[in-house]
Amino acid sequence: MTHVDTAETEQSSADLRVTGSVAQDAGIRSDIEAGTWRIRARGAIRAFSQPGLWKRGPVFTALALVLGVCMLLHELVPNRIGNLGSLVETFLPWFGLGIPVVLAGALWRRSAAAVAALLLPVVVWLNLFGGLLADKSQPGGDLTVVQHNVGAENPDPAGTARDLAASGADVLALVELTEQARGTYEQGLAAVYPYHTVQGTVGLWSRLPLSDTRPIDTGMDAGPLGDAKPAEEKLAYNRALRTTVATGKGPLAVYVAHLGSARVNPRGGFSTGDRDRNAQALAEAVSAERNERVVLLGDLNGTVDDRALSGLTTQLLSAQETAGDGFGFSWPAVFPVVRIDQILVSGVTTQSSWVLPATGSDHLPVAARIGW
Numbered sequence: 001m002t003h004v005d006t007a008e009t010e011q012s013s014a015d016l017r018v019t020g021s022v023a024q025d026a027g028i029r030s031d032i033e034a035g036t037w038r039i040r041a042r043g044a045i046r047a048f049s050q051p052g053l054w055k056r057g058p059v060f061t062a063l064a065l066v067l068g069v070c071m072l073l074h075e076l077v078p079n080r081i082g083n084l085g086s087l088v089e090t091f092l093p094w095f096g097l098g099i100p101v102v103l104a105g106a107l108w109r110r111s112a113a114a115v116a117a118l119l120l121p122v123v124v125w126l127n128l129f130g131g132l133l134a135d136k137s138q139p140g141g142d143l144t145v146v147q148h149n150v151g152a153e154n155p156d157p158a159g160t161a162r163d164l165a166a167s168g169a170d171v172l173a174l175v176e177l178t179e180q181a182r183g184t185y186e187q188g189l190a191a192v193y194p195y196h197t198v199q200g201t202v203g204l205w206s207r208l209p210l211s212d213t214r215p216i217d218t219g220m221d222a223g224p225l226g227d228a229k230p231a232e233e234k235l236a237y238n239r240a241l242r243t244t245v246a247t248g249k250g251p252l253a254v255y256v257a258h259l260g261s262a263r264v265n266p267r268g269g270f271s272t273g274d275r276d277r278n279a280q281a282l283a284e285a286v287s288a289e290r291n292e293r294v295v296l297l298g299d300l301n302g303t304v305d306d307r308a309l310s311g312l313t314t315q316l317l318s319a320q321e322t323a324g325d326g327f328g329f330s331w332p333a334v335f336p337v338v339r340i341d342q343i344l345v346s347g348v349t350t351q352s353s354w355v356l357p358a359t360g361s362d363h364l365p366v367a368a369r370i371g372w
Contacts, residue, residue, distance in 0.1 A: 056110055057113065059105075060111055063102050084270065086302070089305040092128070102114065103118055131321075133326065136325070143369070143371070145171045146171070146172045148160075148175075151362050154360040161187075163359050167365065173205075175298060177203055185203070194207070195209055195210045201239055202239055202298075203256070208245050212243060213241065215240065216255065216282065218257065218277075218281040218282050240255065242254070250293065253289050254297065255294070255297070257282055258301075259300045260273070272302075282312065287315060294347055296345070313344070319368035320339060320368075324352075324353035328366065333358045341366045342366070351371050
């Protein structure tokens with residue numbers, strides 16, 4: 001018995017020595033790792049603190065600051081020369097692409113100053129557009145509305161009509177309707193939408209009754225060549241309407257509009273004269289609206305960041321910004337880069353907003369689910 005106890009005691013002592021050795025080795029390794037980490041950290045700090053790193057890459061430092069200031073103070077970019085301010089605001093989200101470009105240059109030049117300067121555009125961009133990256137949609141809603149610029153050059157209006165009829169929209173707004181294609185849309189949508197109105201080149205199809213429908217004069221008093229139109233021809237060129245949709249929860253004022261085109265050309269810069277004039281007239285019509293529940297569906301040829309649309313965006317909220325998932329770019333359909341097709345609301349709540357698949361048009365349809 002004594003021999004066994006002695007053997008067990010010796011084994012336990014050996015185990016303790018091994019355990020102690022392992023613990024000691026682990027402690028040594030931990031100290032080494034901690035020391036190595038501290039050495040590396042101090043080395044990185046010393047390397048980052050070298051005066052040369054802060055003097056390198058002045059061009060990339062300047063670019064980072066200019067990028068950030070341009071986004072931060074975009075409202076101060078003047079419009080007097082070629083509507084530069086509106087052009088900047090139209091493509092404002094894409095300024096974020098400049099951040100990785102400048103970052104690559106800063107790393108290439110090993111410029112600490114440029115990397116630090118990039119904090120400005122990063123913070124500004126996230127403040128402006130970071131909220132659009134999250135999905136803000138919610139379930140529910142009472143009415144689905146869809147807006148689509150069907151395209152005057154659409155090679156398949158019948159197919160577009162079928163796609164839109166299957167979209168599930170309760171209220172469907174179409175712009176850029178041509179006389180040649182109007183009958184095709186009326187025939188293709190009649191089975192789903194018993195009520196509709198067409199005023200000039202804009203129209204509204206609805207599952208619910210319409211009333212108090214009238215064209216809206218947005219100042220399109222000139223034809224394609226700029227010549228004045230006779231009064232009897234104005235309706236043919238009309239690009240906006242207003243109507244009342246009778247819903248189960250009360251009347252809803254719906255505006256449909258197609259504002260003038262905005263074009264970039266070498267001589268005039270960003271040409272937006274017609275668009276801006278139309279936007280002002282439409283904003284005045286919305287301001288005079290007596291119904292507290294309003295929805296505007298249209299191709300506004302501008303983004304909600306564009307100051308030219310401020311008369312509308314100060315009265316109405318963007319469905320995409322309040323309840324969308326992402327930027328919701330709608331044009332051009334082959335590679336959307338801007339959101340110029342808008343659903344703006346007042347007096348109702350947007351539950352969700354999304355972009356529908358492409359049709360034969362050069363625009364994508366946009367949709368929203370609204371509720372009381």
